[in-house]
Amino acid sequence: MKITGENIIGYTTSATGLEVLRAYDPVSNTQLAETFTIATATEVNRAVEKAATAFRTYRHTTPADRATFLEAIATEIMNMGDLLPARAVAESGLPLARITGERGRTIAQLQLFATVLREGSWVQAVIDPAQATTPVPKADIRKMLVPLGPVLVFPASNFPLAFSTAGGDTAAALAAGNPVIVKAHASHLGTNELIARAIQKAAQQCGMPDGVFSSLTGSGAALGQQLVKHPGIKAIGFTGSYKAGMAIFDAVNQRPEPVPVYAEMGSINPVLLLPGKLAAEATTVAQQYAASITQGVGQFCTSPGLLLALEGPGTEAFADRLQQELATVPAATMLNQGICYHYYENREQLARGEGVETLFAGDSGLEATKGSPALYRVSGSRFLQQAALQQEVFGPASLLVVCKDTAELVEVLTSLHGQLTGSVMGLQEDLDTYSQLIPLLAEKAGRIIFNQVPTGVEVGYAMHHGGPFPATTDIRSTSVGASAIDRFARPLCFQNWPQNLLPDALKDHNPLGIWRRIKGTLTQDAVHP
Known part of the structure; x- marks a missing residue:
């Protein structure tokens, strides 16, 4: 797989801009050979428009199909062999053993969310069937989590794989049914492109809609601000400094339509x-x-x-x-x-x-x-x-x-x-x-x-990686673990809808076989009259 320096926009690549960036090797203190083309405003709009169009289809894909997609991404990452770790080492100065372990963690995150999707209870389905009460009958009311729309992800500097292009934010957002646009980190330009091409290839193999994933290159805060302010972006995941995280948070709150910002901004622990x-x-x-x-x-x-x-x-x-x-x-x-x-x-x-x-x-x-x-x-x-x-x-x-x-x-x-x-x-x-x-x-x-040190965050069901402000902008959210999927979904309530128009998770006969709360009780049973 060759690094070309192009932006990944859905199934296509693009490099129409005149400005470029170069990656840097901190060990030798030299720039690496390739140039990476900075995305133009036109390319930014095209990526977001493609994501918005893809969302109309991707949100309705089955949990099993999305799980297969995530597993395909993991496979494509591993199929790169030594190329990916070598590039990540060159751009980060981190030792090969650390990068190899981080690749394993990235794979584990993708596989975890695939498992979460197949099990299915993450949608938090709740059903209160209609009741013929007097003097006013109670309506049939059902609720579950549904995806938000295109998600913008800002990768971290300190984890070029696990908190980056195919890291926890991207995996969680894709799992929930949202297209993702990544703003490539300037410290990991080549690593980002390799991972982005792996995701692009997996999307095509799995028949995912064009635009389900894009990756754009930019200089400083300019590209990030363009994307943050774009009305097509419906949620943001960020890992980085307090200064950058708050700049994103403040910009979002100046939009006509503010959207959730899940920014992890550091900690002194x-x-x-x-x-x-x-x-x-x-x-x-x-x-x-x-x-x-x-x-x-x-x-x-x-x-x-x-x-x-x-x-x-x-x-x-x-x-x-x-x-x-x-x-x-x-x-x-x-x-x-x-x-x-x-x-x-x-x-x-x-x-x-x-x-x-x-x-x-x-x-x-x-x-x-x-x-x-x-x-x-x-x-x-x-x-x-x-x-x-x-x-x-x-x-x-x-x-x-x-x-x-x-x-x-x-x-x-x-x-x-x-x-x-x-x-x-x-x-x-x-x-x-x-x-x-x-x-x-x-x-x-x-x-x-x-009686343990804080360094080290396990990928699992019980892990919570978040905290009160200013550690994060949302005290309720985690960026690691199975619950990270909840950030990129919202509750939607269905009142008095016919069975054939309900999502599978809310249908009486429970075709997905998931755990649901029916009349206050957790069960996998069907809804009985």
């Missing part, structure tokens, strides 16, 4: 280090968190950027060991020059905070696009006085906040912004003594973790 645990296992905990802070050069949205502890010998032992462990981790290649530059800029800003002490800071690797670990410390009182200390430093850095007593720790927890995760490291005696802290942490996070 606070870790509550309780005294008993540190007194007993300071070295072990320090080793765990040194590995978590530096995993993927700190470029995970679940990287632990905030460590909370009480004054005491266990905390001092932990702080000493953690800086020793971080000092053994060499600087490593970051995803791109921009991310590397902002990492050093943001960590220096953190270090200049009032009362902030630098415990360890590796030498700058900015010229080589490499990030070195860093650890900072501040008192609880100083932390409470400086809102800037809650800003994410995207990279291998963390801030240790040491509180003088439990009351101050309560204040710190109460002051925290919304987070993707919150972790507790403690013994049973800690949980008994500091039980009032756990609900405070749970109020701030979408996932709370006990």
Whole structure:
């Protein structure tokens, strides 16, 4: 499969624009050979118009047909063999083993949603049959989730496969019955095109409508804003920075017709280090968190950027060991020059905070696009006085906040912004003594973790990867796991409709064999008179 630099618009390719972009290799600090043509306004309109037309057909495809489509995408991705991982490594600087594992996760996500579709209960079918009550009979009312329309997906920088072109947002939106338009990430232009062509091929093989998928290339925020403001776009999935996510959110709310924006905008993922645990296992905990802070050069949205502890010998032992462990981790290649530059800029800003002490800071690797670990410390009182200390430093850095007593720790927890995760490291005696802290942490996070590090998000049915603002723009949504499909659907209620015009999920005889709630009871039975 050859990389051509063209935009993928449904079943066609297009490159009518005069402006181009080039991909970048962060390891060699050189541009890659291919040029990628920036989509014109005409091409943008054509992609959205095709998606809108495709939606009229695609929304009515059977769950089994969509499941087959997702599985075909997975097959086409694997059929590329070594070409895809090699390109992703070249554009991201990530090691081959990491990219290979990420490809496996991408496949697993597609297969998970195929399974969700075949099982079928995700549509949340509810049936209240007509009742001859007096004095007014009750109408026959049925409800289920239905797709929204064309979905715009912004891939992430830090996961060139699993949170990208065929990642969780795309898989969930296609599973729900929506066409997808991807705005290619500038850091993964070649990787994006390879995946886009795999999706295009799978769509043709499975007889999906032309326009069910498109991928467009753009520079900076220009293309994204064109797509965000297009009236044909009915929902948006985004993974990235707070600044970019809020620009999308604000633009959508200025449209005549606002649409849902599911933006995951990062997190500092606070870790509550309780005294008993540190007194007993300071070295072990320090080793765990040194590995978590530096995993993927700190470029995970679940990287632990905030460590909370009480004054005491266990905390001092932990702080000493953690800086020793971080000092053994060499600087490593970051995803791109921009991310590397902002990492050093943001960590220096953190270090200049009032009362902030630098415990360890590796030498700058900015010229080589490499990030070195860093650890900072501040008192609880100083932390409470400086809102800037809650800003994410995207990279291998963390801030240790040491509180003088439990009351101050309560204040710190109460002051925290919304987070993707919150972790507790403690013994049973800690949980008994500091039980009032756990609900405070749970109020701030979408996932709370006990005696484990936050890095690593499983693809499954129970996973929730979201959280209160500003971690995400919608506290109710997840971007990972089976429930991610719910973001790209809406309830539709059918009142007094004849059987032959109802969707299969709501028909009396339950042709799909799915679980439904009938008169308040979950059952797979047919509706009986």
